[in-house]
Amino acid sequence: MPRRAWAEINPAALSRNLARARALAPGARVMCVVKADAYGHGAAVAATALAGADAFGVASLEEALALRAAGVAAPVVVLSVFFAPQQVAAMREGRIDAVVHSRRQREILHAAAGRNAARINVWLKVDSGMGRLGFAPAEVEGELHRLRATAGVGEVRLMTHFAAADGDDAAARALTESQLRAYRPLRGLPAEHSLANSAALLAWPASHADWVRPGVMLYGASPFAHRAAADFGLAPAMRFCARLVAVRKLRKGDGVGYGPLYRCPENMPVGVVACGYADGYPRLAGGAGVAINGATTTTVGAVSMDSLSIDMRPLASTVRVGDEVELWGGAVSVNSVAAAAGTIPHHLLSALGARVQRSVISTVQ
């Protein structure tokens, strides 16, 4: 059946990007972040391509168990919150690591400890300035001792997360420096430490420590608005495409789509592509690039639920209904579409619609 909107996933690009991460942080182990179905790429496919990972990070117990069901044997860490004893039992059974950010969670671990049951490895979360979850730095030493003394708890490692390591302005840099400063005294505690997401891995070598936790860079996107993925030797692991389904000849002043948020500045051909916001393309990304048959043009107007419109004027007359349109991938970066939509590539990749057919390809783009 011909496809209307699809995503080609490139496992070779994933492994190449992991190799880049390793080369940039040679002294660290790598926890590959594959939450949200590996940022839309498919968790099982990504985990296979990233088989060299020292661990995988996911957002929920369900995602962790899905990796185990797919045959992943490496350590798997549930990066977000557990809140019930039943979850602890399932984590223990699945040999899944937990992140602990509160005393309440320590109590749940204690209450759920079986006499002869296996122990759960724990990552103690430090709030070094993110202002979200975690213990204040001053609480960490005491909490580390209490966790290590808690029944059912195995190894305890420390982790924190950066709020603005991707930022280029003075305020963002000052915040990252202050988070590094806040964490520095903890580096003397006898435990393994993990601080860096993709942005910190790429831009803040002082954050590398024992474990790095890259996510978006593994998928070939840049965590920065001001630097392209190619600058770091990263290759896009997803090519998101859809079919051109109509070309309309509109007149000067005609509106295009809802609003209309775009009016034709002259008589012009406008193409309709079979991909909308229900497929994960952002609704307001006017002026984002698309590529067809080696040429590029831009989207016009608001994106509908099932379609979007493009300016056909820059395209050769050989472009035909039925041709493939690349929405992001090798010719159009997901970063550029995210910038046009006022968001970040993490958002676009992880929001790829369930009805977009994923297929795995075998060559590097």
Ligand SMILES: Cc1ncc(COP(=O)(O)O)c(C=O)c1O
């Ligand atoms: C705790 C934690 N570590 C690492 C990452 C990976 O971040 P990035 O995709 O920016 O590399 C995330 C993603 O949000 C996260 O929540």
